[in-house]
Amino acid sequence: MSAEMAIAVAILLPALGALLVALLGQSPNLRDCAMLSVATATFIVVCTLYPEVASGGRPTLHLLEVLPGLDLAFQIEPLGMLFSLVASGLWILTSLYAIGYMRGHHEENQTRFFAFFAVAISAALAAAFSGNMLTLFFSYEVLTLSTYPLVTHHRTPEALRAGRIYMGILLSTSIGLLLLGVLLTYHVAGTLSFIQGGILAGHATPLMTGILLFLYAYGTGKAALMPIHRWLPNAMVAPTPVSALLHAVAVVKTGVFTIVKVVVYIFGIDHLSSTGFHIYLAYIAGGTIVLSSLVAMQQDNLKARLAYSTISQLSYIVLGAALANAHGILGAGLHIAMHAFGKITLFFCAGAIMVALHKTEISDMRGIGRQMPFTMAAFIIGSLSIIGVPPLGGSWSKWYLALGAADTSHLLLVGVLMLSSLLNIAYLLPIPARAFFSKATSDDGHHGEGIHEAPLFCLIPLCLTALGCVLLFFFTDPIYQLLAPIVQP
Amino acid sequence: MSSHLPIVPIVLPMIAAPLCSLLRRPALIWPLTTGVGWLVFAACAALLMQVVESGPIVYTMANWDAPIGIEYRIDLLNAYILVLVSGIAAVVLLYAPQSAASELPQDRHHLFCAAFLLCLTGLLGITITGDAFNVYVFLEISSLASYALISVSRDPRALKAAYKYLIMGTIGATFILIAVGLMYMMTGTLNMADLAQRVKMVEDTRTILMAFAFLSIGIMLKIALFPMHAWLPNAYSYAPSLVTAFIAATSTKVSLYVFLRFVFTIFGAEYAFDTLGFNDVLLPLALLGIVVASAVAIYQTDLKRLLAYSSVAQIGYIVLGISMGTVTGLTAGLAHMFNHALMKGALFLAVGCIVLRLHSSRLEDMAGLGKRMPITSFAFVLGGLGLIGVPLTAGFISKWYLLLGTLELGWWPVTVLLLISSLLAVAYVWRFVEVAYFQPPPAEASSDEAPLSMQIPLWMLLATTLYFGLQTDVTAGLAQRAALWLLGGGQ
Secondary structure (H helix, E strand, C coil): CCHHHHHHHHHHHHHHHHHHHHHCCCCHHHHHHHHHHHHHHHHHHHHHHHHHHHCCCCCEEEEEEEECCEEEEEECCHHHHHHHHHHHHHHHHHHHHHHHHHHHCCCCCHHHHHHHHHHHHHHHHHHHHECEHHHHHHHHHHHHHHHHHHHCCCCCHHHHHHHHHHHHHHHHHHHHHHHHHHHHHHHHHCCCECCCCCCCCCCCCHHHHHHHHHHHHHHCHHHCCCCCCCHHHHHHHCCHHHHHHHHHHHHHHHHHHHHHHHHHHHHCHHHHHHHCCHHHHHHHHHHHHHHHHHHHHHCCEHHHHHHHHHHHHHHHHHHHHHHCCHHHHHHHHHHHHHHHHHHHHHHHHHHHHHHHHCCCEHHHCCCHHHHCHHHHHHHHHHHHHHHCCCCCCHHHHHHHHHHHHHHCCCHHHHHHHHHHHHHHHHHHCHHHHHHHHCCCCHHHHHHCCCCCCCCHHHHHHHHHHHHHHHHHHHCCHHHHHHHHHHHCC | CHHHHHHHHHHHHHHHHHHHHHHCCHHHHHHHHHHHHHHHHHHHHHHHHHHHHHCCEEEEHHHCCCCCCCEEEECHHHHHHHHHHHHHHHHHHHHHHHHHHHHCCHHHHHHHHHHHHHHHHHHHHHHHECEHHHHHHHHHHHHHHHHHHHHCCCCCHHHHHHHHHHHHHHHHHHHHHHHHHHHHHHHCCCEHHHHHHHHHHCCCCHHHHHHHHHHHHHHHHHHCCCCCCCHHHHHHHHCCHHHHHHHHHHHHHHHHHHHHHHHHHHHHHHHHHHHCCCHHHHHHHHHHHHHHHHHHHHCCCEHHHHHHHHHHHHHHHHHHHHHHCCHHHHHHHHHHHHHHHHHHHHHHHHHHHHHHHHCCCEHHHHCCHHHHCHHHHHHHHHHHHHHHCCCCCHHHHHHHHHHHHHHHHCCHHHHHHHHHHHHHHHHHHHHHHHHHHHCCCCCCCCCCCCCHHHHHHHHHHHHHHHHHHHCCHHHHHHHHHHHHHHHCCCC
16 A cells, blocks of 8 residues: 555545444444444554654655645654554554443443544544644644534533533634634745744744744644643543543644644744744743642542643643753653553543442542452553653653753753652542552442452453553653654754 | 527526416426526536636627627626526525425415526626626616515515515615716716726716715615615525525625626726725725624524524625735635635525424524434534634635735734634534534424435535535635736726
């Protein structure tokens, strides 16, 4: 299969999968098999692209010219390759998990759920592969619209309210700011292509560059920079697989991916760091990291706590991009993968607890470690990876981010990263500690003593992602080698 | 035959109209009307292709040369409008029989068809003719026919709405007539090409200034530019659905065409914009229209009325593009004329499907519609996304040019206002989404999709809006060529 074909197939497969899922809605087993095979096939197709990108190739696919000089075009570069591998790989595990979760939880309208889920993956892959800002913007909007039915899946007044906030923030930022940023970029630079070294240098004044930086940073609502982060905790009304794959990986990572990509290929690291505006964004990201960690500590609902943790971790990536130096960008890129594995593990665990024990509040989770030992062990691994403890993947990305922060000689930013690690410990580790070391409360005796894990469909994926966190520590080098070219001058 | 092609779009429906009123039998007249509609569309498409290939076509009526006889002159701009109007008519006619059976009195179908064909004749005539007085004649034909079309509805309020439209429309048409008269007085010609040359020689007279004033106000009434839009919401809300779809998509667009034709090719952009500063009048009205009408749309309880106010806002977008007076702005305006016609046409067709089943267009009756009519609801949402200007829909293309135009001119506040108005559009489209998908359907309601004969035309229009969201050679490409041509004074 030629690379061009592979790009088209990787984007179309999930979309066709959505159609297939919708058609097979009558027989759930067949439908779920179809979905799993589509997810696997998509991952394999994405993998076939890896060797070429790793050896320095940039597979390109021009679809059509939407506006004069503005194509709908895809070009795979290292960041997009990494993001697409993560998203499509985790989609397989999430599909497995979703089968167990949706059945175990007796959710309604599963067909609609799986269909829109596949559309969202298709949009995320299109975003990952996009070859210019227009294509990225298109994919970004499709992703917003296709996840709306997932967030509001339960159709309750609460879901309706959350859906309003979700659409309200994501659409108003993307239409109000991101579109303006894209247009201004086009107006100033005369192109929207992603080019190594940026397209703004020599076209935009420092002030214009600063304005554009903030239009992009706040236009990308999916990156959940404070104060436009509220949609993310609200989106947690969705079923857990959505929170796991979309609101810890695909959707939010599309947001931060957009910011990193824009910094590298639109602004250019050198041009951006010469203006000095990047450091303001770095401080905003630093503020978001600390503040949302503090908010996370107040949350008793497990998913809400994880959501605020995600907001904080997303800002690590924004911070890395805003540092506008090689270490920062590498750290940001690595963190896209590392955080994905850590956070999806935690969400899988949260969902498993919900399915097996019907518990959502952390204060109710005393002693559940004895009933769900595997789940809680995975939870510990995921937490440690998020905190950044070796030998887990998260430690590498934090290492590079801290290096990048040190390079800017803004030591306060290094301090923020260290403080945040402490805060991570404070809000994540008490959960497994309580689960293992506290006595169970007496009111849930109906589950009895002994092991009561979630269905295997739920348990296996979360063990695999936890294993992934460990493996990523030892096999970081290929990712590093993949990403290294984007920061070479 | 091909040399007589330019009169086919006029003569064919004009002959078919009285035939319809004589034949009377629905089984005969609907196929006849639909057939005529598609033939006219084919003729218009052929004309457009001919113009694109070999330049403007001039057709002299009965071989009487221009100053004495009437001349049809087809260039890129009006060929584009001809295809738009006849295309919408053809699609709406496919949809019409089923919708008319439920919304019109049984014994009036033949009269309805006759009025529809006359309206089509008028709209195409306005567009195709190269004679200023002829514009007025066709304007009256189409207007009178559309008053009839609106009032034929079973809803008694439609009569009042049509009456209001009649009053406002007649004032508008009379103003246009006065303007044409004044121009004739000064130049001694009614032929547009001659007018264009002779008006320039007398353009600093007060008479021509008055002509310009009468003309522009007359046309503003017809295009329902805020604050002269009062006739529009009622007319759109109470007319039968298929009439609303047809008129909303075509009538205001043709009036906009007349506006462009007179202002740019007869008076010239220089006279209108530089000498008179006419864009200083258009710009605030357009902006006010965009913001006020979008905001009013959010609070409507009736889906048709909501879309009607949205139309007033969208007309504001088009006029805003024109008022920029730049190639990008004019391209945006022209492209949006086309794109908005398709989107609004599709949306009103979707409403027609809903009305067919619910016998109501009130939002509160649409609870749970997403379950009861999943395909139609989805179609409406897709069309609504176009109004918002979401990427991959035609609406995005026009908005892109519009915003780019404001950036080129450095009109920052306008850029911001446009972006805000997109958000207002999100708010009014989402009203439907929340009612249709989040409120439970009433207990006795069953799933009841509209028939295929209505779904197919609806999806045909929707598919074109999605197609033109990606393939912009026909819309933006032609619009840009037409814009360049207009700014060059139509030479």
